[in-house]
Amino acid sequence: GQQLNQSPQSMFIQEGEDVSMNCTSSSIFNTWLWYKQDPGEGPVLLIALYKAGELTSNGRLTAQFGITRKDSFLNISASIPSDVGIYFCAGQGNSGTYKYIFGTGTRLKVLA
């Protein structure tokens, strides 16, 4: 099935470091969502973006809707052990449905 390109695929970082990940698409999107998923659980919504160029924060998390509307970025500042998990981006186009296309995921591991 169709998936968005997310990078990096996985990363190991030290506690306290900042993290950056991004998501790219060949199509233009009207909405970008960022989720975190722990093993065996459903994705939890972190940040929603609705406008090109929009920059939104949620605590230590900051996400941006790319100007081209084909990409989005998520930054995590001062990472802590509970940031471990898989981060997914999801984009919604202009198809008239609420269909979201998800990224391939970025697996984050934090070393204490």
Place this chain on the structure above:
Amino acid sequence: DAGVTQSPTHLIKTRGQHVTLRCSPISGHKSVSWYQQVLGQGPQFIFQYYEKEERGRGNFPDRFSARQFPNYSSELNVNALLLGDSALYLCASSPDRVKETQYFGPGTRLLVL
């Protein structure tokens, strides 16, 4: 307020059987979407229902069907199960607003033997 709920949490079936998964959206949400998540991948869109009507369908065979009830809860049905149907099935609900943010339930893990 309760979030999205799904039942059952886990299910084991054998090939050829049929399965029904259930979802209750967040109170006040009228839209329900179903996704399949195979291990190691992101969720794949199966269906979207709004006000009891199908509004979108992903690239899944006709063995997959769904419906939405007057109380906005939903069922996903899969017939003639295959080994490849083993996955986490996720339900997401959205409010009836312009900005359609989706909130996911915990999922139903289906294992087909």
